[in-house]
Amino acid sequence: MVVVASAGIAVFAGTVLTETRSTAETNTAEAAMLAFEHRVESVAHSEAGATTVRLPAAGATGVYTLTTGTITVETPSETLLEEDLTAVVYEHPRATFVYEGGGLWKVTEAGTVVLSTPEFSYRDDTLSLPVIAFDGDSDLSSGTLTVAKEQPLASASGTVFVDGTPTTVTVESPYYTVWAEHFRSFAGSAVVVDAPAQTVSMTFVPGAQTTPRLDNAAVATGGADGDIYVGTGSSVVDGSVVASGAVTVQGAGAITGTTTEHHDDGLSSLDWVVAATVDRATTMAEPGTFQSRSVTVCDPGCGPVSGQAVTGTAGVLSFDPTAHATTVLASGTYLVDGSGDLSLTGETLVVDLSAGNVTLVVPGDVVLDGGDVTVVGAGGDGVLRVYAAGNFAMRNSEFLVTDGDARHAQVFGPSTMQVGFAGGSTKFEGVIYAPRATPALAPGEANAAQLTGASQCVGWDVCVATGSSSVTGAIVAGPIAVKQSTTVTYDASLVGMQLDVIPVDLFDSRVSYVRVHVDVVDLRQY
Structure with a gap:
């Protein structure tokens, strides 16, 4: 009995010693990777520099760099950054440490833990995106490594003023969940995760996006073809009108305010x-x-x-x-x-x-x-x-x-919205805002929003026609026709008013400037 008990104690003690040693080695590896991160970022953010860093060999099963994914920063009209994400991987039996894009992850069977977040930041109306990329040896080993600064990627660095367009940052990575966690810390509901694609993105809208003053009853946009027509009956526009094309009044039609034609404010579409x-x-x-x-x-x-x-x-x-x-x-x-x-x-x-x-x-x-x-x-x-x-x-x-x-x-x-008012009892009170660079309809094309199918609305993006339909407020859209006994009346409550076109309850993250900087670090075996 005593011998058996002693053997059991010996086996148990050996197991404890092995567990203790393995835990100690993992903790040492974690501390070493935190030191590695600090050295790399110090060199990356310097004008020119080099240093060494040691990754202990005890318990390590591999050290290497690899491309893990991509990071993309884009607006609807321009790609500001499209760069591979390169990572340094330090493997241990109980944990794998991954330094990727400026963030340090600890990957275990229980999941992925953030040891240090990337330096991405959002403050006031500026989004800063410093990215660290690696060059040099891809197959490394534990021991001493040299870290040296290379020139930043000039083609992917700089500050951009984002004028009236959203900015989307997308990261593709096996570690997309930890990127999502970091993004949510400052982008909130603007973060969208696509698990099958292993991507996470966050969208920032412009710091401000307002309409010009709504001082006119009708504003027709669409370039040289942004016309306004009032006629074919006793139709009336009670207020001022502005057209990027021509303004025509025929028959008993009338415009009570000022008429401005061939004037294009260059209003951006929504x-x-x-x-x-x-x-x-x-x-x-x-x-x-x-x-x-x-x-x-x-x-x-x-x-x-x-x-x-x-x-x-x-x-x-x-x-x-x-x-x-x-x-x-x-x-x-x-x-x-x-x-x-x-x-x-x-x-x-x-x-x-x-x-x-x-x-x-x-x-x-x-x-x-x-x-x-x-x-x-x-x-x-x-x-x-x-x-x-x-x-x-x-x-x-x-x-x-x-x-x-x-x-x-x-x-x-x-810019493709068609608007139609028809019927003897139709009444609309409010503002319709849908400017455009070119008309939505070609000459001779029917207006799909005109429910009576009136031929007199053919070719007009906005048609207030048939019966005695009335609009009170303001219309800013494409070519506008006001016909029969209809009326468009400007509401004086709109004088000097500018509309905020971005729904703040959906987009709580706004940005005017995007600062991108890609620093390249040369990593080699010492």
């Missing part, structure tokens, strides 16, 4: 804003639930309207606008579900601004054909912002702010 908004909302959306709720609508009459309110805890709630006769949206961000069209044919969507802004993201068309949008609770600063990727069409419908004015309802669209 193509990327709308596309990025739809993409972000779709990524973040979670289903909303309905609960009974009443709001007070004071025009016409003052009585409570009982509706089904969309509620939930997510940052973006998806809902079906046709699920109930009346749907109520309170402050928050909402995504139209199903087909992606906001299509109301008898239903009513009530937007209550009393508790704050409402952002409505529409991946498809807005079609109000006998259905209405009613904005209430607009006595304060609340705003309804609609981002629609398709067309905007109304027939015998109302889109009204019942207790406020046009500044509380803003519709943003891409």
Whole structure:
């Protein structure tokens, strides 16, 4: 019994000693890699320098460099950086240490741990992206290594002012999860992970993106073909108009304000804003639930309207606008579900601004054909912002702010948006903002948003025609036609107003400057 017990104790003691030795070697390796990181970064950020660093041989099973992935920094029109990520790998039986792109990871069977984060930083409106790349020997061994500074990659270094476009940083790496963890520390909801592709990206929007002053009832863009036509009936534009092309008034048509033609302010389209908004909302959306709720609508009459309110805890709630006769949206961000069209044919969507802004993201068309949008609770600063990727069409419908004015309802669209108002009872109150460099429609091409199929709207991106349709507020879009007995009336509440076109509730990270710097370090066996 004593002999057996002694043998057991001896075996146990040997196991403990082995475990202790292995743990000590792993801890030593971790300390050595932290020292390695410090030496490498000191050399990389110097004008010119060299040093040595030692990686202990005890327990080590390999030391080498390899390309692990890529890092890309781009705007919609330009690639600012596209560089391979090179890593130094220091292998031990219990852990593998990876120094990649300025970050140090410890990889074990339990997962990957961040020992030191990359130097990427976001402060005020500047995104700084220093990247360390390796040159020299790819097959190394433990022991002493030399670290020497090479010239930075001039083609991939510098500071860029990002003017009105988003900036996306994408990292492809087997260690994408730790990059995502780091990105979220300063980019929040702007981080998107694609696990199958082993990529993580973060998107920053410009520090500021506002419209020019909305001082005109109608602004037609589209270059030399950005025309405005008022005629074929007693149509009236009550306010000033500006056209990048020609302005024509015929018959009993009238423009009460000033007329400016062949004037192009070079307004930027919102193509990327709308596309990025739809993409972000779709990524973040979670289903909303309905609960009974009443709001007070004071025009016409003052009585409570009982509706089904969309509620939930997510940052973006998806809902079906046709699920109930009346749907109520309170402050928050909402995504139209199903087909992606906001299509109301008898239903009513009530937007209550009393508790704050409402952002409505529409991946498809807005079609109000006998259905209405009613904005209430607009006595304060609340705003309804609609981002629609398709067309905007109304027939015998109302889109009204019942207790406020046009500044509380803003519709943003891409350069391809077609707009049509038809029917004897159609009323719209708000701003439609969808400028463009060239018209969406060619001469002779039908306007898909004109639900009556009126031939008089052929070739016009925006057509206010048929019956006595009325628009109160402002329109900034492509070529505009105002015909029959329709009216476009400028709302004085818009004087001097500039709209912030970026939905801040979806894009909480903004950047005006991107600073990229790639330092190359020569790494060799001593």
